[in-house]
Amino acid sequence: MTSTASPSPVPQSDVRAGTPAIELKGLSKSFPGGRAPALDGVDLSVPRGGIFGILGPNGAGKTTLMSILGGLILPSSGSVRIDGHDVLTEARHIRHILGLVPQEPAIYPTLTARENLDFFGRMQGLSGAYLESRIQACLELVEMTGEADQRVEQFSGGYKRRLNMVIGLMHEPEILILDEPTVAIDPHSRALIHHRLRELNAAGISILISTHYMEEAEMLCDEIAIIDHGRLMVQGLVPDLLAQRRDEAIELQFFGEPGAGLARALETIPGVQRAEQAGCRVRVFSDRPEQVIAPIMQRVQAEAPTLRSLVFGRASLEQVFLSLTGDRGAPR
Amino acid sequence: MMRDLAKLRASVVKEARILLRDRQALILFFTMPVLFVLILSLSLRDVFGDRPGATFPVLVVAEDQAEVGRGIVATFRANPHIRLALAERASEAQARQWLIDGHYRFVVLVPAGATLQAKRRLGEIMAEVPADLRLEQPVAVRVLADPSLRSDYRKVLEGSLDLALHGIEMKLGREQLEQTLRVTQGAHFTGLPDMDQGRVFQPVHGETVTKRGGGPTPTSVQQNAPAWTLLAMFFLTVPLSVAFIKEREQGSLFRLQTMTVPAWVVLGGKAVPYFVINQIQMISVLAVSVHVLPLLGGDPLGLGNAPLALLLMGASASLAAIGFGIAVAVYARTTEQAAGFSSATVMIMGALGGILVPKAVMLPIMQELAVISPLSWGLDGFLDIFVRGGGVDDVLPEALALLAFSAFCHAIAIQRYRRRV
Known part of the structure; x- marks a missing residue:
């Protein structure tokens, strides 16, 4: 990254240092005709200066939450404050400090990348030399200077998402909200976006990201919240959540689904409390995991499915997620 | 091949489901053509001669109650294509105002004492008084016409008045001849005078009544140039609304909403380019009508002498069309709905407003209905x-x-x- 592309450090006054970047209180949203509320009394505090992940299976209420944060829909009850300002009554103030990156690339396909940046920059009130410098900086940030004058409709999904993200950064926001920014893109673009988000965060930008990629959340986020059925299931620092789940299970993954007999066979091993099978995955619960690993391997070899991996002792967010949300909308 | 057919079938089923679930679009698909057919059939009924209907309100001011007045009234009364109104007394100024206000399309003014004057004139002709010594002038039956009255209809009306006057002339002439023969018992008979040497009535020559006195007689280009300009302007609502909905579907509109960009900026950003296109449309239609049409043998378009009024009308009509397009865009859910609704509505407003069919040839009830169409306001302007x-x-x-x-x-x-x- 060149020097011009670096986001400028955000000055934070002493008064605001204690203010959460985003604060939700009793946030509920029901849609007419909806059977259950899309959001049901969510309390959430996103601290300043970190990368905060919102996880949840499809239909959990993530997009509804993002739409409320963006001021696109109104909450049925509760309050939303961004940088201490109410999203409903102080939208104009928030606009200057908040950058929003929608899930689907919200860009004009028949305009070039530069024209899109120019248009949305102007819509944010930028102009003149500053606008030009921001366009250049943003193009460099996502490594698209060579593609600046190509029409967006000619871009791959990855390039569209890069452009989509960087439009949200045109006005140098202090708080950046991204809704599933890396869905369905090439690994290179994903790595670039992750890299840039960490750099932006290091430069002082508070980031809220919704995702259903567990690895992404684990790698990127300092703190996460899991929501399901419109409710907040858990909120905490990633290391704390992982520590809570440690040693919970030994996870076996197979190439292809093992026979139904395997889980039953594993449960007969002394020290094994129970074994659960879900697709190609078997989870074995034990309070003495070190002692049961060898007999488990023997049984596996006897039952003859091809083992792909065995994970033990290292809990993943995926496990936390699955234990809280069940197998509904199993994450990738 | 079979796999492709299966894909085709699946996509047909999918499309059918989407359509069947889009109730508003379905209603549009079926009611709009019905409305369209109804309106056009009603409007064009007289043109296609399905039945003779009363089309033109015609006023005869018969200040003369004798043979001339009665004869003209009888002729017009016998014509099933006109709605005849009679007045025994009205000033010419009053009649002109009625015409301008649109109460009548065609006015015949029969002066008081016309019959007496005609008889005296006839007597002088029969007595072979030399033309320069005659005391009586030919009777002037005046005709005033609405400029928007189609010229063929107007000629028919003028022709039937002419015929009526000839008939009256013949009748009066025969009566006078009979009387002369009765008195003179055939003595001193010198033959019938040459009636063409001096007519009893002045030739019928209608005057077009405009707001500012005389103006040019309307031509088809005067109807068509503004009519099609307006239709084209309003048809831009189709791409306008579709573009707006595409923007919404692409999410860029939501992005603008999160940036709290004011509605007028978003909507105005759409309106301005379309306004410019509308003005170019108008200028090109007018330019072709003025300069190209005469080259092809048509009547040239006279632009009048009020360029400011023309600018005002062009701008107002364009703003009306754009407003309509934006309203459709904001309310429609899909591009199909927007395109279907706006094109059908514009066609209906055009049919109602005298764009597709001149208002002059519509049934009276349809002429009154035309007032609900913005295109009609534009055309009138x-x-x-x-x-x-x-x-x-x-x-x-x-x-x-x-x-x-x-x-x-x-x-x-x-x-x-x-x-x-």
Whole structure:
């Protein structure tokens, strides 16, 4: 990254240092005709200066939450404050400090990348030399200077998402909200976006990201919240959540689904409390995991499915997620 | 091949499901053509001669109650294509005003004492008084016509008046001849005078009554140029609304909403380019009508003498069309709905408003219904300028109506655009 592309450090006054970047209180949203509320009394505090992940299976209420944060829909009850300002009554103030990156690339396909940046920059009130410098900086940030004058409709999904993200950064926001920014893109673009988000965060930008990629959340986020059925299931620092789940299970993954007999066979091993099978995955619960690993391997070899991996002792967010949300909308 | 057919079938089923679930679009698909057919059939009924219907309100001011007055009234009364109104006394100024106000399309003024004058004139002709010594002038039956009355219809009306006058002349002449023969018992008979040497009545020559006195007789180009300009302007609502909905579907509109970009900026950003296109449309249609049409043997378009009024009408009509397009865009859910609704509605407004079929040939009830169509207001404004020689003052009511329509459409569009669920 060149020097011009670096986001400028955000000055934070002493008064605001204690203010959460985003604060939700009793946030509920029901849609007419909806059977259950899309959001049901969510309390959430996103601290300043970190990368905060919102996880949840499809239909959990993530997009509804993002739409409320963006001021696109109104909450049925509760309050939303961004940088201490109410999203409903102080939208104009928030606009200057908040950058929003929608899930689907919200860009004009028949305009070039530069024209899109120019248009949305102007819509944010930028102009003149500053606008030009921001366009250049943003193009460099996502490594698209060579593609600046190509029409967006000619871009791959990855390039569209890069452009989509960087439009949200045109006005140098202090708080950046991204809704599933890396869905369905090439690994290179994903790595670039992750890299840039960490750099932006290091430069002082508070980031809220919704995702259903567990690895992404684990790698990127300092703190996460899991929501399901419109409710907040858990909120905490990633290391704390992982520590809570440690040693919970030994996870076996197979190439292809093992026979139904395997889980039953594993449960007969002394020290094994129970074994659960879900697709190609078997989870074995034990309070003495070190002692049961060898007999488990023997049984596996006897039952003859091809083992792909065995994970033990290292809990993943995926496990936390699955234990809280069940197998509904199993994450990738 | 089979796999592709299966894909085709699946996509047909999918499309059918989407369509069947889009109730508004279905209603549009079926009711619009029905409405369209109804309106056009009603409007064109007389043109296609399905039945003789009363089409033109014609006024005969018969200040003469004797043979001449009675004869003219009888002739018009016998014509099933006109709605005849009679007045025994009315000043010419009053008759002109009635015509301008649109109460009548065609007025015949029979002066008081016309019969007496005709008889005296006839007597002089029969007595072979030399033309320069005759005391009596030919009787002048005056005709006033609305400039928007189609010229073929007008010629028919003038022709039937001419025929009526000839008939009256013949009748009076025969009566006088009979009387002379009875008195003289055939003595001193010198043969019938040559009636063509001096007519009893002045030849019928209609005067076109415009707001500012005389103006050019209307031509088809005067109807068609503004009519098709207006239709083209309003047809831009189709791409306008589709573009807006695409923007919504692509998410860029939501992005603008999160940036709290005001509604008028978003909607105005759409309106301005379309306004420019509308003005170019108008200028090109007018330019072709003025310069190209005569080269092809048509009547050239006279632009009147009020360029400011023309600008005012062009701008108001365009703003009305854009407002309509934006309102459709904001309310429609899909591009199909927007395109279907706006094109069908514009066609219906065009049919109602005298764009597709001149109002003059519509049934009276349809002519009255035309007032609900903004295209009709636009057309009336342009006709005021081209045909009736009107200026800014004359087109102000039409322009204000179009601007009010535009303001209403924009207001409901902005209100809807700002609405959050």
